[in-house]
Amino acid sequence: MKTDILSNGRAYLIDQQQFYPFLETLQREVREAQLTELEYELSGIVHTYEALLDYYEQGIADPERHRVYRQLVGQALQISDRCTIALHGAKELPYYTAQQRSVRREPIQTYCQQLEAFADGIKATRDPEQLKQLAATHDKQLAALFADLWTQDRWNATTAAEADKLLLSPTITTADQCTIVSAVTLSLLRMFDPLKMLFLCDAYYHPQTPVSMRALVGIVIISYCWASRMHWYSEVQSRLSLLSEDPLFSEQVCEVVLQFTRSTNTEEIERKMREEIIPGLMKNPKLRQMPGITKDEQGTDDINPEWEQWMHESGLEESMREITEWQMEGADVNMSTFAQLKRYPFFYTIMNWFRPFDLWQADILSIVGTPGGDSNPLASTVLQSNFMCDSDKYSFCYAIREIPQMQRDAMMAQLEEQNKAMKEHADMPDLKRLSKQTTQSVMRQYAQNLYRFYVLFPNVQEFDNPFSRLISYPKFDNPLYDSIVQPTNLFKLIGLNIKQKDYPRAIDFFSLLQQHHPESMEATQLQQLGLCYQKMKRYDAAIEAYTKADLLKPDSYWTVHHLAQCHREKGNYKKAFQYYEIAESMKPDNLSLTYHAAEALFEMNHYEAAIPRLHKLDYHHPESLKVVRMLADSYLLTGKAQQAVRYYERIAQEHADELTSGDLRNMACCYWLMGDRKRCFEHLLLGEKLYSEELTGEPYADAVAAEMEFIERFATNKEEVAFLYDAYCRYKKKQ
Secondary structure (H helix, E strand, C coil), X not given: CCCHHHCCCCCHHHHCCCHHXXXXXXXXXXXXXXXXXXXXXXXXXXXXXXHHHHHHHCCCCCCCHHHHHHHHHHHHHHHHHHHHHHXXXXXXXXXXXXXXXXXXXXXXXXXXXXXXXXXXXXXXXXXXXXXXXXXHHHHHHHHHHXXXXXXXCCCCHHHHHXXXXXXXXXXXXXXXXXXXXXXXXXXXXXXXXXXXXXXHXXXXXXXXXXXXXXXXXXXXXXXXXXXXXXCCCHHHHHHHHHHHCCHHHHHHHHHHHHHHHHHCCHHHHHHHHHHHHHHHHHCCHHHHCCCCCCHHHCCCCCCCHHHHHHHHHHCHHHHHHHHHHHHHCCCCCCHHHHHHHCCCHXXXXXXXXXXXXXXXXXXXXXXXXXXXXXXXHHHHHHHHCCCCCHHHXXXXXXXXXXXXXXXXXXXXHHHHHHHHHHHHCCCCHHHHHHXXXXXXXXXXXXXXXXXXXXXXXXXXXHCCCCHHHHCCCCCCCCCCHHHHCCHHHHHHHHHHHHHCCCHHHHHHHHHHHHHHCHHHCCHHHHHHHHHHHHHCCCHHHHHHHHHHHHHHCCCCHHHHHHHHHHHHHHCCHHHHHHHHHHHHHHCCCCHHHHHHHHHHHHXXXXXXXXXXXXXXXXXXXXXXXXXXXXXXXXXXXXXXXXXXXXXXXXXXXXXXXHCCXXXXXXXXXXXXXXXXXXXXXXXXXXXXXXXXXXXXXXXXXXXXXXXXXXXXXXXXXXXXXHHHHHHHHHXXXXX
């Protein structure tokens, strides 16, 4: 829920430790809005606080003063939120307000009885029509409970105790309990309530992994979004502190943040698939000639080796490998596939975005049939897919419903054969791993459900997207701060951000590592930090990090190479050459190092020293224009015109399309040094024609004058240079 409307003019007073003015402002607004219930609750807080101030003024010692103060502030903040929703909700949150007004409030005990009755009912009957009726009634009851929990302002102790029974019931299905946890999470995102937060903490200990992991995700999201509120509620702080003492909890908190970070890469994956992978395959002519298998050719050993070659050459193999890697890393590759399938009426109900894939949902029951047994290949296939989140599973089933019955029957038969084959190979390690539902897979699927909701839900503009908050480094007031800043967790977060090329965020996490665990900043971490700075073009900071890494781990080629790169980018070619020379000694066959070392020498005007390296490069890569041009320029700048002109002529012959006016002017300089005035003027003229095509905007005379500046030192008679351009102008006029 949009929380920015709760951050109104009065809220900052709490941060400024001006609680009394806050209460005065809130009292005035509540009174003017005629919110009688809130006015009554607020009056009790005001009277208690005034008594507290009286004791303080009188100098009476009160060991409970600070505890009572925090309690009063926490209660007042809740009233403030409720006041803001009452005043601005209809305008700012029309969808939520409509849901809040239309929901029929029932005691939670009534809902509990209804859900238990459904669970008992599906066990007691096998009649298909009765089961469909039970499922339809259950859908309405669960949706009503979801809306009720989501739109409730706050809980009292009685309501909280009744809500706990929803989790403690051994009868209510796991899918229903997951949906309940999500409803409470969504309610907390709208307005913080300590009792609801404690409910999530209780749910974390639920014996069913899907329920536990949903509660964990909710705890992490709320801790990030309401970090500034938490310290006002001592019972919440105590419970979260107790949880954080468990190393497993801290590790799982990090996994939640990692999964949300992976989800932020969904748009980039979607773009890459839409713009690169799929178009690249579809425009490949070999894809349209994909080899098929005729009925007569089928057999266990009849795989044509040419098909493997085709897959490799077409790029399909590489694309499939990349997609598989994304999936194995927990990335979301299905968003673009299923985004267009969120337009079914099913997705108009907010609860259905948070409901686990449930074969007892009324529409799904009619599509796939009664759950249980081995006769339902579609249900088995969908349920076994750990790469599809719940939301996409629903989309898939609704899409199947649109397929004609004949094609659907054929698909069912094919799926049944595949399921039989999978059972025969059930002991294969990969299949075991992929079919096993782990805490990570449950977490991943739920995060993907949330991502789809916050991107695709029709009324999503009324909701704050928590993803941007969770991928940032936690603030100090976040109650999960200590869990996240553990070294192993920071290493994971840094590694993922570097992989996703989010270097600023990786640096933020490095700052936490340096602040809390400076002993963990070993050579590897310093190399990673240097890389982040280098990618951001903050070369001084990168050099500092690399230098420290080099001290901790000397003779690392990687570090030396990157130090050379940074100094080169800074224009410090002397230092760059020193590091390139060290790197060359480590990898003498690396011609890239040879080139950059020669380039550094060239930039330092050490042309003679650069020439041997350039000859080595030219020997191995005679086709390299950069090398040939640098050789030509080096010989020219050392006054060896005859050698230089040979390389310029190679450029003109072998790289005619890339010949520049500068190359032609340099050739003219060579001929001038060799005393061949005619060929000098010829090349100046060719250079001028090409110069006009390059649209540089500078007069050609200025370009020639620039050339004359560096050749002047080779002239035996300085006055001779003064005649060069004038003589060329007369030559051009004659032509």
